[in-house]
Amino acid sequence: MDIxxxxxxxxxxxxxxxxxxxxxxxxxxxxxxxSYAHIGNFRAYIFMDTLKRMLEYNNYKVKHVMNIxxxxxxxxxxxxxxxxxxxxARKENKKPYEIAQYYTDIFMQDMExxxxxxxxxxxxxxxxxxxxxEFVKEIIKNGYAYETSKGIYFDISKLDKYPVLSNRNIEDxxxxxxxxxxxxxxxxxxxxxxxxxxxxxxxxxxxPWGLSYPGWHLECSAMSRxxxxxxxxxxxxGVDHIPTHHENEIxxxxxxxxxxxxxxxxxxxxxxxxxxKMSKSLGNVYxxxxxxxxxxxxxxxxxxxYTAHYRTSLNFTFEGAMSSQKALNRxxxxxxxxxxxxxxxxxxxxxxxxxxxLETINDDLxxxxxxxxxxxxxxxxxxxxxxxxxxLDFDKVLGLDLINSKKYIEEQADIEIPEEVLKxxxxxxxxxxxKKWELSDKLRDEIQNMGYIVKDTKEGMTLEKM
Numbered sequence: 212m213d214i215x216x217x218x219x220x221x222x223x224x225x226x227x228x229x230x231x232x233x234x235x236x237x238x239x240x241x242x243x244x245x246s247y248a249h250i251g252n253f254r255a256y257i258f259m260d261t262l263k264r265m266l267e268y269n270n271y272k273v274k275h276v277m278n279i280x281x282x283x284x285x286x287x288x289x290x291x292x293x294x295x296x297x298x299x300a301r302k303e304n305k306k307p308y309e310i311a312q313y314y315t316d317i318f319m320q321d322m323e324x325x326x327x328x329x330x331x332x333x334x335x336x337x338x339x340x341x342x343x344x345e346f347v348k349e350i351i352k353n354g355y356a357y358e359t360s361k362g363i364y365f366d367i368s369k370l371d372k373y374p375v376l377s378n379r380n381i382e383d384x385x386x387x388x389x390x391x392x393x394x395x396x397x398x399x400x401x402x403x404x405x406x407x408x409x410x411x412x413x414x415x416x417x418x419p420w421g422l423s424y425p426g427w428h429l430e431c432s433a434m435s436r437x438x439x440x441x442x443x444x445x446x447x448x449g450v451d452h453i454p455t456h457h458e459n460e461i462x463x464x465x466x467x468x469x470x471x472x473x474x475x476x477x478x479x480x481x482x483x484x485x486x487x488k489m490s491k492s493l494g495n496v497y498x499x500x501x502x503x504x505x506x507x508x509x510x511x512x513x514x515x516x517y518t519a520h521y522r523t524s525l526n527f528t529f530e531g532a533m534s535s536q537k538a539l540n541r542x543x544x545x546x547x548x549x550x551x552x553x554x555x556x557x558x559x560x561x562x563x564x565x566x567x568x569l570e571t572i573n574d575d576l577x578x579x580x581x582x583x584x585x586x587x588x589x590x591x592x593x594x595x596x597x598x599x600x601x602x603l604d605f606d607k608v609l610g611l612d613l614i615n616s617k618k619y620i621e622e623q624a625d626i627e628i629p630e631e632v633l634k635x636x637x638x639x640x641x642x643x644x645x646k647k648w649e650l651s652d653k654l655r656d657e658i659q660n661m662g663y664i665v666k667d668t669k670e671g672m673t674l675e676k677m
Contacts, residue, residue, distance in 0.1 A: 355466030543616035545589035552594025
């Protein structure tokens with residue numbers, strides 16, 4: 212069956228056919244490990260993982276590379292500010308390599324909690340300095356770069372076209388720019404591929420241009436070529452990578468070998484929070500740990516990401532995430548009911564579900580529509596092991612770990628309720644018997660502030676962790 216994927220390079224859905232038989236070679240931009248990755252970051256990695264799973268579901272073998280940026284990413288995507296690793300090291304009074312290792316470990320643990328399959332190759336920038344140096348030398352040899360007092364800059368005027376991914380008009384941007392242009396640059400949009408290190412800079416290496424370090428954009432070009440070749444099938448990242456990082460990756464690769472490295476460029480949209488931008492100053496940058504403290508599992512966040520197509524922005528609210536937690540619990544319960552069922556479903560019905568699911572995921576990874584099919588199956592009145600088995604088959608793409616549904620449900624049942632909450636529950640029960648409704652509502656709100664939802668049913672009060 213055909214696979215159609217939206218390609219930022221062509222600005223349309225294209226038929227996906229691998230360059231090399233049944234093998235798909237895919238490169239994903241990974242984290243800059245100077246701090247904790249937040250839920251907005253993880254939307255991109257959930258997309259990356261689901262895309263890989265979809266390709267494997269279609270019987271392709273995927274060779275997947277993801278980088279770890281542990282040097283060279285300045286505060287600004289253009290060549291300004293401090294290296295993020297050095298800034299974090301100074302702030303935490305640690306060595307940059309300690310910072311990198313600590314946050315890399317946390318990132319990998321969070322990936323596992325989200326059931327994101329670890330890419331086959333994890334490439335750290337600091338372990339590929341020699342590869343990057345060779346890449347720079349090739350660019351210079353081909354006449355696409357020049358030296359200044361600050362480093363080696365890529366000359367965009369040598370390209371047949373720049374930019375190629377975004378629709379921005381750089382001439383208009385140059386004319387409207389309010390910042391002072393570096394007088395040593397031949398063009399305002401030339402960018403650093405190798406940076407000469409100040410004397411107090413910690414992370415630096417010997418090079419033909421003295422002690423220096425790589426530019427951020429360079430690592431992805433050098434490492435993708437090393438592991439996937441000069442051209443490969445898919446490059447993934449966030450939409451924020453389009454105008455600068457990915458444009459410059461393409462420029463560098465064209466300068467080194469004359470080719471655009473990836474056939475398909477795929478980008479996931481931003482995650483918003485409460486309808487606005489995520490911002491540390493607003494205090495709305497959340498981690499998986501913070502969600503867990505509110506009773507929202509990492510897998511519930513994964514399911515939450517499936518409520519919108521990857522190419523549309525997604526608005527995070529705790530109310531929406533809690534709804535996904537409840538939906539995940541219902542999905543687990545529905546799977547177990549079908550697993551224990553004895554009904555026989557006509558083969559044509561099962562085949563119909565499978566065909567519709569495959570058509571949906573192959574249409575530019577339309578996971579929200581695929582989840583609609585999943586819920587239709589769960590709600591089927593005839594409880595059948597055939598449906599349970601098909602749900603597990605679909606979970607090869609969805610990655611919700613349905614096979615362990617019973618374990619998750621039992622773990623939730625075993626959660627110990629704090630004594631203080633139990634005491635408030637007893638007080639509320641008494642208030643309701645005495646028909647003190649205002650006090651009852653006040654106690655309910657207190658319990659909710661402690662992370663539990665109280666529900667009044669015919670059988671009495673029930674308590675549910677948020």
